[in-house]
Amino acid sequence: MTTHFPFSAETYRARRTQFINFVKSGKYLFLSNDEVAYNYTDNVFPYRQDSSFLYYFGLDFPGIYGIIDADAGTTTLFADDIDINMVIWTGPMPSMKSLAEKVGIDMVLKVEAFEKSVSSDIHFLPPYRAVHSILLSKMLGKDVHSITESASKTMIKAIIAQRSIKSAEELVLMNEATTISETMHLAVMKATKAGLKEYELVALASKIAREHGTVWSFPPIMTINGQTLHNHGHHNELTEDRILLFDGGCELPSGYAGDLTRAYPVSGKFTNKQKEVYEIVLGAQKTAIDLIKPGEAYLNCHLASAHYIFDGLKQLGITKGDSNEAVQVGAHALFFPHGLGHMIGLDVHDLENLGEDNVGYDETFSRSKQFGLRSLRMAKKLETGHVVTVEPGIYFIPELIALWKDEQKFSEFINYQTLESYLDFGGIRIEDDYAVVAGGSKKLGDVNLPKEIGDVESVMSM
């Protein structure tokens, strides 16, 4: 149970007031996350509070519930004090009353009063844990299998509007999360060498995360097969000829996440071929970063990266033809099949549980159905206070190439012949986190984690 609060009671109170001002009327339900059974009820995964609960209620433990009543302008916390019989297991605990004060809440009721306080028209968020589906179904008398359909659009909209814009206080924490994440990456970069197993590098990065009192913000990707985008196995041995791709970051006790990617040769020295592809990815990232400013659509940043990648591969003889046409039809997606990035905050894909389209798209921007572009998590205009990842990549995915080649798909834009010699290349992605500020962007993180080839080689030779 956390008794440390990253923000003042005033901050939490102001957040709830802002929420009330946005929604204007109605009652809004906030459920704390429960413990989740690992292999039996009493053996649980590390506890993770729901991010919106953290944001508005600041309390980092299970079994508690919050209701914001916008009509009355009040907030109620439902929470029971620890029973003395539990003291031998949990140690002494502050009272719920005193904890509520820390987050600016005056009204604390017992949990037994909670269900009675929930009316059938209460607003709630779409559940992402099954236990919440069951609880909501029971309280609201709705079918457990379709409960998500009744989630409140008003509540979703209000929370996205508010949590998307990071305050100065939040940016300090996000900078800290990124700095620790950079420290993890720097250590892995220095330690990388042939003969190690991928999981030994995960062990090293884990140790650094934990030494800073943090945990992984998502299951890390640490692989010599970067061409497999979500590769969470870590059992390969590092070999000289491969590129190691490490995509990972830490989560602070306050919940804020870092998310960085680097990719470099296990050998410590880029071959010419590796250099050529790496420089294209790096250029694509810089091109996108240069565009970031309030008012710019993130879609444009993505497309600029896509263009850069297509043009770069043209220099290598891998692609051909008109770049505009090629990117428009999605020919680049054979090599760059994912989106440029996503918002980041209390969630590494910030607010994703409220619906990716609600977070990244709006009346102006709707999601494409095109392979590649359809995976772009955010297209809408950037605003001051947004924090986004910028993470283009180039991958040579043998199975996908074989599939497209069979169909001679986009053969006017792709030299399948030249591609043959890249089938064992792997994948490269470069990712940093940027806050949108007046007139441009600011990189998060205080560590200068190398990404220029010379700098990477220099760090790896230490």
Add this chain to the structure above:
Amino acid sequence: MTTHFPFSAETYRARRTQFINFVKSGKYLFLSNDEVAYNYTDNVFPYRQDSSFLYYFGLDFPGIYGIIDADAGTTTLFADDIDINMVIWTGPMPSMKSLAEKVGIDMVLKVEAFEKSVSSDIHFLPPYRAVHSILLSKMLGKDVHSITESASKTMIKAIIAQRSIKSAEELVLMNEATTISETMHLAVMKATKAGLKEYELVALASKIAREHGTVWSFPPIMTINGQTLHNHGHHNELTEDRILLFDGGCELPSGYAGDLTRAYPVSGKFTNKQKEVYEIVLGAQKTAIDLIKPGEAYLNCHLASAHYIFDGLKQLGITKGDSNEAVQVGAHALFFPHGLGHMIGLDVHDLENLGEDNVGYDETFSRSKQFGLRSLRMAKKLETGHVVTVEPGIYFIPELIALWKDEQKFSEFINYQTLESYLDFGGIRIEDDYAVVAGGSKKLGDVNLPKEIGDVESVMSM
């Protein structure tokens, strides 16, 4: 997705045959565990397969289902091959047919055939994850809130009977899990010193676990407040005057768990007071270990430890009066409020999801209602092939002592006056894992992890 199998197809087939011979008739449902959302659907906790699924079906990934038909003597696996569109995310995957062969299953059907194959009288296990409650409710047309009540007693009994007895092959793996756990403990013992934060030692042990390709088998306890039994916070700084208590172990990729505890002074040198209490705990553990053999009730091992502890504390003037009477009424539980241990295997509390009373008690032994003894997870007779933890402890819990003192509870057995000077002592527990073998027991683990005071001090001074 695991493509490594700890046992042969023959072994998995033999296990299912043994199960069929036990239950004789009926259909039995085995559900794989799903991924669990951390803070949104796509950000998941590390995957953990259900242990019974692992035991009978050996496949370590979600979205698959097994049915053992005892009437027909057949096993069916319901599993879909990976779609080519998923290949860019997951990489190439072996076919389900080929994976099923590895675990001796011939019949593989598509998942769409699964629901149709589930009749309302199918046997199933009590769900410990909410998503299984919802699935079972939907398939069987039963109320989601009371689905556990319909779980199959026959299936529970058969699985407990079978999984409780570890084969020679399983013991090799359990020995490996314990050996790695010992290595983690030895490193922490060597690194312990004042000024470190508890989480820095967790980081160290995590690193060693991961370097061996393993994970924590349960959330580790690493605390200078060992008197709080389930203390999962790691934010204290180690100080010279405290005892560090580390209770933790690793879980192999095959699922088998280790679970060890050591407690020693942060200073590296026991004070006389610490020595006196430590020797009692160590003696209580040895007394219990000496009793372990096939046919002995684990309850007797527990009570022997309780006696030893009560008698030992008498030497220190903390307890008084007749030991038999004191242990019978539970006066020792002020200091030793938990049970001696539990079975361990694929779960660190083995089979606990099937009901602790079903695992540890039977027609002969029923659970006590007495404080302390009621927390004993297992009382029944030991059998060859059982593996149990042996983990007595002595704790000075200020809140509990204050509560009992107020009531003058068991004042004929407890010198509350003498206890005053122990209120800041903390807690000590010593735990090892033992296999029950013909005529006695065998300690698991190949590392000589010290527990004698001289040996501990010697390792800590290195």
